Amino acid sequence: MGSSGFSWKLADHPKLPKGKTIAMIVLDGWGEANPDQYNCIHVAQTPTMDSLKEGAPEKWRLVRAHGKAVGLPTEDDMGNSEVGHNALGAGRIYAQGAKLVDLALESGKIYDGEGFKYIKECFNIGTLHLIGLLSDGGVHSRLDQLQLLLKGASERGAKRIRVHILTDGRDVLDGSSVGFVETLEEDLKALRAKGIDAQIASGGGRMYVTMDRYENDWSVVKRGWDAQVLGEAPYKFKSAIEAVTTLRAEPKANDQYLPPFVIVDDSGKPVGPIVDGDSVVTINFRADRMTMLAKALEYEDFDKFDRVRVPKIKYAGMLQYDGELKLPNKYLVSPPEIERTSGEYLVHNGVRTFACRVNSKHLIFCRVLPNNHLLFNSETVKFGHVTFFWNGNRSGYFKEEMEEYVEIPSDSGITFNVQPKMKALEIGEKARDAILSRKFDQVRVNIPNSDMVGHTGDIDATVVACKAADEAVKMILDAIEQVGGIYVVTADHGNAEDMVKRNKKGEPLLDKAGKIQILTSHTLQPVPIAIGGPGLTPGVRFRNDVPEGGLANVAATVMNLHGYEAPSDYETTLIEVADN
Ligand SMILES: O=C(O)[C@@H](CO)OP(=O)(O)O
Ligand SMILES: [Mn+2]
Numbered sequence: 001m002g003s004s005g006f007s008w009k010l011a012d013h014p015k016l017p018k019g020k021t022i023a024m025i026v027l028d029g030w031g032e033a034n035p036d037q038y039n040c041i042h043v044a045q046t047p048t049m050d051s052l053k054e055g056a057p058e059k060w061r062l063v064r065a066h067g068k069a070v071g072l073p074t075e076d077d078m079g080n081s082e083v084g085h086n087a088l089g090a091g092r093i094y095a096q097g098a099k100l101v102d103l104a105l106e107s108g109k110i111y112d113g114e115g116f117k118y119i120k121e122c123f124n125i126g127t128l129h130l131i132g133l134l135s136d137g138g139v140h141s142r143l144d145q146l147q148l149l150l151k152g153a154s155e156r157g158a159k160r161i162r163v164h165i166l167t168d169g170r171d172v173l174d175g176s177s178v179g180f181v182e183t184l185e186e187d188l189k190a191l192r193a194k195g196i197d198a199q200i201a202s203g204g205g206r207m208y209v210t211m212d213r214y215e216n217d218w219s220v221v222k223r224g225w226d227a228q229v230l231g232e233a234p235y236k237f238k239s240a241i242e243a244v245t246t247l248r249a250e251p252k253a254n255d256q257y258l259p260p261f262v263i264v265d266d267s268g269k270p271v272g273p274i275v276d277g278d279s280v281v282t283i284n285f286r287a288d289r290m291t292m293l294a295k296a297l298e299y300e301d302f303d304k305f306d307r308v309r310v311p312k313i314k315y316a317g318m319l320q321y322d323g324e325l326k327l328p329n330k331y332l333v334s335p336p337e338i339e340r341t342s343g344e345y346l347v348h349n350g351v352r353t354f355a356c357r358v359n360s361k362h363l364i365f366c367r368v369l370p371n372n373h374l375l376f377n378s379e380t381v382k383f384g385h386v387t388f389f390w391n392g393n394r395s396g397y398f399k400e401e402m403e404e405y406v407e408i409p410s411d412s413g414i415t416f417n418v419q420p421k422m423k424a425l426e427i428g429e430k431a432r433d434a435i436l437s438r439k440f441d442q443v444r445v446n447i448p449n450s451d452m453v454g455h456t457g458d459i460d461a462t463v464v465a466c467k468a469a470d471e472a473v474k475m476i477l478d479a480i481e482q483v484g485g486i487y488v489v490t491a492d493h494g495n496a497e498d499m500v501k502r503n504k505k506g507e508p509l510l511d512k513a514g515k516i517q518i519l520t521s522h523t524l525q526p527v528p529i530a531i532g533g534p535g536l537t538p539g540v541r542f543r544n545d546v547p548e549g550g551l552a553n554v555a556a557t558v559m560n561l562h563g564y565e566a567p568s569d570y571e572t573t574l575i576e577v578a579d580n
């Protein structure tokens, strides 16, 4: 016990034993929805997940994975990996980035903070650059927040502003980029009418330009750097509207993958490269897909690609993206202070964790918890989900000597409808082997298929993806069966269970050409959670007095299954032990 009286020690659960191997499986983007032809999980053959649902009603239920249950501003906000895994790992509901930025803008506190004061230092001599995702998706950023920031910065002295846009099509409908650019252009025009030199300077699709994550493919960030900082790109246009409409007219064009472009003046010169004396704000509040750019902008020592020219700038993130690395150093809004996560508790209660590397570049996250619990991750595209997000947006170890990271390299440079099985088999095998080794008490995995392929909007491929995810679950459950363990299967938010935009009555919406509008985004649907396995103490079942249960209730549940009571401030457990 520390001098403050705080203790990491968890109380023993009065009825549940320690020492069982637990597989903690997170299916990414796997929600529950009405069965129809746009529900890929329903269409796909998913015998394992079906059997969990049909087999034991007291061991299968739905939990909330969107809106206020995961700390988002409204019930219209779909869930996402960051808030979902934060809730799963932290066991409590934190006001998330989207909400914190809303509050800071509403109260005006954003302008009183150290971060804004820092970027303001350039306003007399330099340009303010705003870089980020242009949509109202609310997963990584929101257009209305950008609009307020533009207004606020210009009212506080910014005289020259350049916006570097990343088109979405992943959290919003494909093709919506044009409308968002039009809205932004209106705002910039209004600013110009007030004498502020404000323009869009560059752009590109989020999955092809800038917003890579977990160091899967640095060339994505480089393309953005070249356009945003150096003013160089394969496409040059006089305006952003011209850029997106022209690039979208290409066959198979897609907002997520638009090529990089720069806006040039009449003499062909880029209107807004980033130069010495400028300020930069990355306007995304979500961390994972801004971290790589933040490193490129902030780090003196940087060898991921040739930056060619490194301007001396004042840089701030909308939020601090990595609490461990303190990256970036300056930010406009403080991130949620997610502390005392379930993983950290378990380490502090624990025996040992260890680290093993598959090779220097690619790792699978494994973490050994009390009595050798192994937390094991995913392939690169979801690498940080059950580590970085799970641990409250911390990239490091809690105790390095007790933790193990391994990562299966994802395919890069492809859209995942081309490889819908992704690395599900490999993830399943690694998890199986870890369980069968009997060295670990927890094996934690994220199976990405239904989400990553669902985001492509390719329904046939998403069906294949769901089947592959189900097969991976089976491999892990079979291993749990062999070692007498326990499984917890859940998901972080919906995606593949609904692939079409619907009207209020739930009917598919058609576009002007009479075609259904494919939904590439996450959904507002609840997600399943199932528990079971031969190691589950008889009588353990879901309580029926937590009807509003959400992802944040899972941490206490898992702590119980490890034989511990959860800390008193955690959201309540979903399970009880019935007396036989
Ligand atoms: O790919 C992403 O960045 C988001 C969607 O914007 O998906 P997820 O939250 O599942 O990671
Ligand atoms: Mn997800």
Ligand SMILES: [Mn+2]
Residues within 6 Å of the ligand: 029, 081, 451, 452, 455, 495, 522
């Ligand atoms: Mn997703």
